[in-house]
Amino acid sequence: ASRAGEIIRDVMRKGDLGIIEKGENDLQTEADRSAQHCIIASLAQKFPNITIIGEEEPNYTAVNPDWIANNPSESVLSKKCPDQYNDIQEKDVVVWVDPLDGTSEYAAGLLENVTVLIGIAVGDRALGGVIHQPYFTSPEGGCIGRTIWGLQGVGIGGFIPKAPTKDKFILTTTRSHSNPLVEETLKKLNPDTILRVGGAGYKILLLLEGKAHAYVFASPGCKRWDTCAPEAILTAIGGKLTDVHGNLYSYSKSTPYQNKGGVLAAVIEEYHEKCRKAIPPNILK
Ligand SMILES: Nc1ncnc2c1ncn2[C@@H]1O[C@H](COP(=O)(O)O)[C@@H](O)[C@H]1OP(=O)(O)O
Ligand SMILES: [Mg+2]
């Protein structure tokens, strides 16, 4: 994920984004293509028998050898693998790759919103995930980029979550893909503040930082690669990511890609429940 983050920064630095319109309000850039190539080639080389599903169309040109990441995180490898994973076979693993989440914001120069998402599923369930934020700068300055990971049974790493304030009710939602359903739902939930930012990954970072209580997007639009890594990370610390009905998405290799029931996510289950109960039947329908 961090190698992909370097590629994303390189493309922006060179200035030629190579934008293609995949559909209405749906862009792809050279950074999306190259970052996906890097992640898929790196994973496929090491784990030839897993299934990898990426957002972008596969790119069959030879991969730049410089893009093959081969420097595993020692701090992650030092953790004990929970016994529940001992019998997992490579062929049972599905990796959902969103090489650049927040493409609209990347193209608009809102770079903090950009993340790289890699989610690991076994069977239906999202078990592990990585969110890399390539344009994060620490308040002390210096190091660019941060990587947050989570694995059920282990917890999360790279980040210490903060609890949100109890004095206000803050929601986060889409910046660039709103519609009347999304807006009606937000109105019904009656938050004190709505943080409209780009990317599913970035909204999960806002939840982990305690800047918002819940992520509410009552509309189709997101796909499995947007939510697999976020769901795994939230679940690893007792949080929840579901559709607006409260149902978990399947991440098996045969599942449809569209998250037709929208997104409802929170680190603290109480806030997930509060939002779920307040979504009116006409929206759920
Ligand atoms: N209508 C849509 N068309 C394409 N992608 C969408 C749409 N709605 C959401 N997404 C994807 O979900 C992410 C989160 O949505 P939003 O930023 O609107 O909250 C987007 O950054 C985008 O991912 P990506 O940028 O990887 O294509
Ligand atoms: Mg996209």
Ligand SMILES: [Mg+2]
């Ligand atoms: Mg995305």
Ligand SMILES: [Mg+2]
């Ligand atoms: Mg993307």
